[in-house]
């Protein structure tokens with residue numbers, strides 16, 4: 350059997366040869382003393398690339414979001430965010446558990462946005478009974494809303510609304526560069542009105558470890574304190590930051606390839622009987638097996654697994670496919686022929 354074709358997530362990406370070389374050669378120091386030249390270079394590069402005053406290297410996207418929320422909010426403050434957002438669904442309620450921050454969820458629309466009128470209505474007035482609304486969070490691209498990028502005009506309008514009420518706007522940009530690539534806008538523009546943004550180096554950008562948060566100098570100062578109390582102060586972190594520099598410099602420009610491959614998979618899947626295929630905006634594709642398909646999700650996952658394709662089912666009949674650096678055109682064709690072999694029951 351050839352190497353595995355791993356479509357579970359873009360987090361499975363191993364570092365590229367250029368990253369491994371950069372890691373081996375990285376000058377390092379103690380980053381808790383602020384003395385790691387490679388971390389400092391990565392942070393300066395990120396701030397410049399996103400058009401923000403400052404940036405902070407953090408071990409994970411989850412810590413990046415939590416440190417950001419802790420920097421924006423105090424205990425009893427309230428954050429408005431989507432009910433399908435990663436921060437709400439997949440980060441253990443860290444804001445409440447560790448920050449005493451109250452999540453106020455609004456329904457995510459199918460395109461990943463929050464309705465602006467609903468945000469406006471959710472903002473609390475000055476009343477002794479109420480928590481203080483401090484922050485609005487958006488997610489761009491929106492993972493579970495078909496990897497949809499939030500358009501530039503929408504992000505601007507949400508920022509205007511938040512700022513008009515004295516609130517901050519945080520963007521969970523785990524896949525921010527995928528959003529910029531799909532929209533055909535520069536990331537700088539996409540976050541220009543945003544107060545803070547987190548992004549993952551370890552997903553489509555293929556670095557082994559790490560995320561970044563960017564914002565104003567006072568915001569990053571507060572986030573730096575939060576990172577320390579969360580246990581995220583690292584020592585010779587330049588060893589991993591070196592891969593992050595390569596990720597920022599070399600990887601954003603190729604993300605449209607991943608998007609094209611996701612589209613190619615969706616087109617191929619759409620021709621199969623018994624499959625409902627969701628829209629493709631970026632590198633994420635959801636599909637499900639129709640109820641009359643003789644195979645269930647576990648059955649399809651096992652049949653793919655036997656062919657060296659890693660794609661576990663996420664619901665009884667539902668799947669998420671994520672393309673990334675280590676999936677090439679040949680892999681895409683191999684996945685399509687496996688799917689035809691397994692599912693082409695009627696001999697189309």
Ligand SMILES: *Cc1c(COP(=O)(O)O)cnc(C)c1O
Pocket residue numbers: 408409410411412435436488490492521523524549560
């Ligand atoms: C992956 C992800 C995160 C968290 O990143 P980790 O590095 O896994 O902690 C946050 N938000 C979104 C939308 C993600 O996809």
